[in-house]
Amino acid sequence: MPLIGFKRIAEVSLPTRWATFRLLAFDAVHADRRSKQKRLETALALVLGDLHTTPPIARIHSQCTTGDAFESLRCDCHDQLHLAMRTIADAGTGVLVYEYQEGRGIGLIEKLRAYELQDRGLDTIEANLLLGHEIDARDYQLPVRILRFLKIRSLRLMTNNPEKIHAVSSSGITIVERLSADVPLGKHSAHYVATKRVKLGHLSDPALPLHVLSGGELLQFPAHASPSRRKAPAQARAAVSDSLRQEIT
Numbered sequence: 001m002p003l004i005g006f007k008r009i010a011e012v013s014l015p016t017r018w019a020t021f022r023l024l025a026f027d028a029v030h031a032d033r034r035s036k037q038k039r040l041e042t043a044l045a046l047v048l049g050d051l052h053t054t055p056p057i058a059r060i061h062s063q064c065t066t067g068d069a070f071e072s073l074r075c076d077c078h079d080q081l082h083l084a085m086r087t088i089a090d091a092g093t094g095v096l097v098y099e100y101q102e103g104r105g106i107g108l109i110e111k112l113r114a115y116e117l118q119d120r121g122l123d124t125i126e127a128n129l130l131l132g133h134e135i136d137a138r139d140y141q142l143p144v145r146i147l148r149f150l151k152i153r154s155l156r157l158m159t160n161n162p163e164k165i166h167a168v169s170s171s172g173i174t175i176v177e178r179l180s181a182d183v184p185l186g187k188h189s190a191h192y193v194a195t196k197r198v199k200l201g202h203l204s205d206p207a208l209p210l211h212v213l214s215g216g217e218l219l220q221f222p223a224h225a226s227p228s229r230r231k232a233p234a235q236a237r238a239a240v241s242d243s244l245r246q247e248i249t
């Protein structure tokens with residue numbers, strides 16, 4: 001849905017272990033004129049230093065309660081969040097947009113239902129599809145609107161996600177450099193990160209999970225997987241066993 005309303009709500013000082021950021025909070029309204037549907041969205045921006053003299057480091061981080069708050073090892077979110085904050089602090093300038101599209105946009109509770117399926121052998125993509133969700137339901141209109149509100153015309157984007165690269169570059173903001181968001185992987189997160197790389201085209205270094213995995217777990221992936229898809233492909237649904245599907249639906 002198009003973004004029709006946008007407002008800065010608050011701005012405060014936020015001292016952290018790495019630096020004292022400015023923390024800005026934003027409200028936004030999405031609306032569909034035909035269906036008259038409306039959706040509210042909020043997001044935060046951690047800002048440090050001068051964003052305009054040289055292209056600042058920027059990261060768009062999607063909320064992950066299990067990772068960000070509880071330091072879950074199932075995903076790379078917690079370490080990516082701290083990598084971004086630390087890198088921005090080291091550079092003395094940058095912005096981290098924190099947006100609330102948990103579980104690639106399906107929300108915390110649905111993400112936990114998807115975790116249940118992953119515990120039974122599905123990967124993150126198959127689990128989302130079986131629950132009737134898109135593979136990736138996020139849109140980045142609000143994060144990009146925030147970057148534009150901050151008058152950023154060029155930046156160094158820290159991400160492995162080609163959808164985020166596309167969202168920023170198609171808004172007219174110049175990405176002068178992509179910074180890797182790779183973090184060390186463990187036995188709980190390696191398969192998840194590899195799935196994002198192989199099935200969603202993420203740009204993480206393939207050497208990372210291969211380095212930490214034992215037993216050839218990654219060999220099940222095709223050498224050349226199909227590129228990023230936002231909608232559910234029929235063949236992916238068909239790959240899920242009938243018995244599991246009946247149990248869920």
Ligand SMILES: [Zn+2]
Pocket residue numbers: 064066067068075076077078
């Ligand atoms: Zn996560």
